[in-house]
Amino acid sequence: MADDNKNAEIPLPALPEGIVKALDLTLISQGAEALVFFSQSHPFIPTHEAITNSPGFSAGYILKYRPPKPYRHALLDAQLTKHRTLSEVRSLYKLMLAGVKVPVFVSVDPRQGIIWMENISGPSLKKWIWGNEEVIDSQTEDEAGRAKLREEKIKGTLLSVGSEISKLHFMDMVHGDLTTSNLVLRNKNEGEMEPVIIDFGLSSQSTLPEDKAVDLYVLERAFVSTHPMHAEEYIGWLLEGYVAGFGRGKKTGVFKVREIMKKLEAVRLRGRKRSMVG
Amino acid sequence: MPSKIQKLEPDRTTIAIGLEGSANKLGVGIIRHHPRPDKSSPKPPAEILANIRHTYITPPGEGFLPRDTAKHHRSFVVKLVRQALKQSGVSIADIDCVCFTQGPGMGAPLQSVAIAARTISLMWDKPLVGVNHCVGHIEMGREITGATNPVVLYVSGGNTQVIAYSHQRYRIFGETLDIAVGNCLDRFARTLHIPNDPSPGYNIEQLARKGKHYVELPYTVKGMDVSMSGILAYIDGVANDIFGGKPKYTDDGAEITREDLCFSLQETIFAMLVEITERAMAHVGSQQVLIVGGVGCNERLQQMMGMMARDRGGAVYATDERFCIDNGIMIAHAGLLAYETGYRTELEDSVCTQRFRTDEVFLAWRDD
Numbered sequence: 001m002a003d004d005n006k007n008a009e010i011p012l013p014a015l016p017e018g019i020v021k022a023l024d025l026t027l028i029s030q031g032a033e034a035l036v037f038f039s040q041s042h043p044f045i046p047t048h049e050a051i052t053n054s055p056g057f058s059a060g061y062i063l064k065y066r067p068p069k070p071y072r073h074a075l076l077d078a079q080l081t082k083h084r085t086l087s088e089v090r091s092l093y094k095l096m097l098a099g100v101k102v103p104v105f106v107s108v109d110p111r112q113g114i115i116w117m118e119n120i121s122g123p124s125l126k127k128w129i130w131g132n133e134e135v136i137d138s139q140t141e142d143e144a145g146r147a148k149l150r151e152e153k154i155k156g157t158l159l160s161v162g163s164e165i166s167k168l169h170f171m172d173m174v175h176g177d178l179t180t181s182n183l184v185l186r187n188k189n190e191g192e193m194e195p196v197i198i199d200f201g202l203s204s205q206s207t208l209p210e211d212k213a214v215d216l217y218v219l220e221r222a223f224v225s226t227h228p229m230h231a232e233e234y235i236g237w238l239l240e241g242y243v244a245g246f247g248r249g250k251k252t253g254v255f256k257v258r259e260i261m262k263k264l265e266a267v268r269l270r271g272r273k274r275s276m277v278g
Numbered sequence: 279m280p281s282k283i284q285k286l287e288p289d290r291t292t293i294a295i296g297l298e299g300s301a302n303k304l305g306v307g308i309i310r311h312h313p314r315p316d317k318s319s320p321k322p323p324a325e326i327l328a329n330i331r332h333t334y335i336t337p338p339g340e341g342f343l344p345r346d347t348a349k350h351h352r353s354f355v356v357k358l359v360r361q362a363l364k365q366s367g368v369s370i371a372d373i374d375c376v377c378f379t380q381g382p383g384m385g386a387p388l389q390s391v392a393i394a395a396r397t398i399s400l401m402w403d404k405p406l407v408g409v410n411h412c413v414g415h416i417e418m419g420r421e422i423t424g425a426t427n428p429v430v431l432y433v434s435g436g437n438t439q440v441i442a443y444s445h446q447r448y449r450i451f452g453e454t455l456d457i458a459v460g461n462c463l464d465r466f467a468r469t470l471h472i473p474n475d476p477s478p479g480y481n482i483e484q485l486a487r488k489g490k491h492y493v494e495l496p497y498t499v500k501g502m503d504v505s506m507s508g509i510l511a512y513i514d515g516v517a518n519d520i521f522g523g524k525p526k527y528t529d530d531g532a533e534i535t536r537e538d539l540c541f542s543l544q545e546t547i548f549a550m551l552v553e554i555t556e557r558a559m560a561h562v563g564s565q566q567v568l569i570v571g572g573v574g575c576n577e578r579l580q581q582m583m584g585m586m587a588r589d590r591g592g593a594v595y596a597t598d599e600r601f602c603i604d605n606g607i608m609i610a611h612a613g614l615l616a617y618e619t620g621y622r623t624e625l626e627d628s629v630c631t632q633r634f635r636t637d638e639v640f641l642a643w644r645d646d
């Protein structure tokens with residue numbers, strides 16, 4: 001399970017009683033809008049064996065709960081919860097069918113704002129980068145040496161993150177909230193990390209290159225704000241993987257990615273020029 | 279162990295005068311910083327010696343134009359500087375530096391105040407310190423509320439940003455993709471012909487309190503960014519229908535009033551702002567929120583933010599209109615922080631810039 005912002009002391013909005021009683025839930029994260037719980041049990045397959053023996057499910061399950069937000073108007077709240085929950089499961093299902101690495105969807109209750117899915121066992125990309133930077137910085141003082149270590153340790157993973165995102169965009173899906181918290185890394189073998197994309201509440205379908213460019217721009221900005229020291233280098237690797245990913249889709253892919261990268265330039269320029277009147 | 283910064287700080291009290299005029303408020307403030315009693319203790323609170331403001335108010339239905347605003351600032355700046363000096367009780371000899379807003383903001387008003395700052399700097403023979411307006415808001419908010427390392431929501435007529443500190447800069451996590459929240463409220467106030475006195479946003483807040491029916495509006499959040507122009511266009515359309523003699527009704531058959539529209543506009547855009555702030559808090563793992571900027575005075579926004587922060591086990595920090603609305607004291611304060619680390623703005627570098635991003639400023643006075 002990913003291990004972000006665990007904080008047991010916070011008084012949490014209550015889950016529906018039946019769910020809490022029936023299952024072994026551990027809160028693992030209070031995300032941007034949801035409470036995320038880990039559970040050993042499947043929501044409706046009763047025997048434990050069935051789960052632990054089924055391939056791919058050995059890591060347990062995640063229950064993602066979007067609690068009512070008391071700060072917003074009840075009408076708006078109900079509407080957003082339902083809409084986001086349904087967008088998320090629609091996208092998870094579509095992407096799983098297409099072979100993009102996302103948690104396998106298990107079950108949904110859109111009114112309550114509850115989704116069950118596969119647990120991805122591994123750190124978020126954010127924590128993983130922070131951890132690596134710490135190790136690298138402790139190994140040598142010399143910047144050239146550090147740069148070499150970064151290339152060795154971090155580049156490969158970011159190439160594959162870019163490639164995974166390209167699959168999403170290739171099928172005209174836009175994530176809507178790409179950050180290094182919404183990418184989880186799964187241990188594949190011997191230190192090789194496989195990226196899994198999560199958190200599809202703001203996702204949508206779009207054929208416009210502009211929307212994909214904005215998706216990338218949001219991610220770029222997340223790198224700049226969260227990993228400021230080497231953001232440019234990281235983004236470079238990520239985009240390298242992204243463009244290469246499209247290349248595999250032959251001609252249409254190459255054309256598509258050219259349009260997206262052109263738009264990305266324009267979106268960046270707009271961002272820099274955005275009038276900021278005091 | 280004392281940090282590098284504490285070694286840089288002078289061992290005596292320091293005093294700065296600050297001049298602000300990036301939009302329609304002209305502000306002059308005078309602040310005093312006290313030295314740490316010893317190098318390992320925290321900095322004592324700053325002392326506000328004067329904080330005076332004069333606002334250029336336009337008739338209902340009209341916004342403020344750069345030329346007229348600059349003229350307003352020119353006509354009042356000498357008077358305000360004199361008043362501030364008198365109120366503070368300090369003599370010119372006691373002042374260490376002259377701080378002024380170097381951007382971002384409207385060109386002509388910025389320039390007119392910068393000229394005043396350069397003039398007194400030459401006349402009094404004091405160094406100039408150019409200040410980023412947004413950094414001024416953040417530093418003053420931190421000073422007044424005691425929030426140590428919050429996620430900052432900066433909301434004003436010209437800006438909408440979600441900011442967090444990292445590696446000696448205030449980094450922008452999210453922002454508006456088109457117009458600022460204050461601008462959206464001001465423009466809607468013009469559509470409704472709501473007076474601009476004391477401010478359009480304040481008057482919308484008062485009307486919104488009387489609103490009962492929630493009218494559905496577009497809701498546009500993209501990651502940690504928001505977009506407001508679609509909402510404004512939509513609600514302007516509804517308002518024009520209503521006042522053009524085409525009344526609208528809720529699903530329950532109640533006629534929609536302008537109070538309902540103000541209420542719904544606030545509920546929608548503030549929910550968006552709280553949502554992106556929460557997203558940034560989750561991403562950086564912070565539990566404090568600081569709201570700064572003119573829209574930050576809005577009590578409904580503060581209340582909504584408070585409910586969100588409480589659910590995350592944290593708290594919201596906000597200031598009253600003396601500090602959240604543009605003022606001179608925040609410019610004096612942020613300028614003095616920079617001055618104490620040796621920062622100066624030479625006359626030839628004192629040109630104002632309309633675009634001056636928050637993350638361009640290197641924060642020599644922070645190393646946490």
Ligand SMILES: Nc1ncnc2c1ncn2[C@@H]1O[C@H](COP(=O)(O)OP(=O)(O)O)[C@@H](O)[C@H]1O
Nearest residue numbers: 002004029031032033034036062103119120199
């Ligand atoms: N399927 C999953 N497997 C492992 N960890 C997860 C999974 N889904 C969510 N998490 C963890 O919970 C956090 C919040 O979940 P997320 O879906 O991003 O919700 P939010 O919209 O609140 O950000 C993630 O950053 C991640 O650490």
Ligand SMILES: [Mg+2]
Nearest residue numbers: 031032182199
């Ligand atoms: Mg998330």
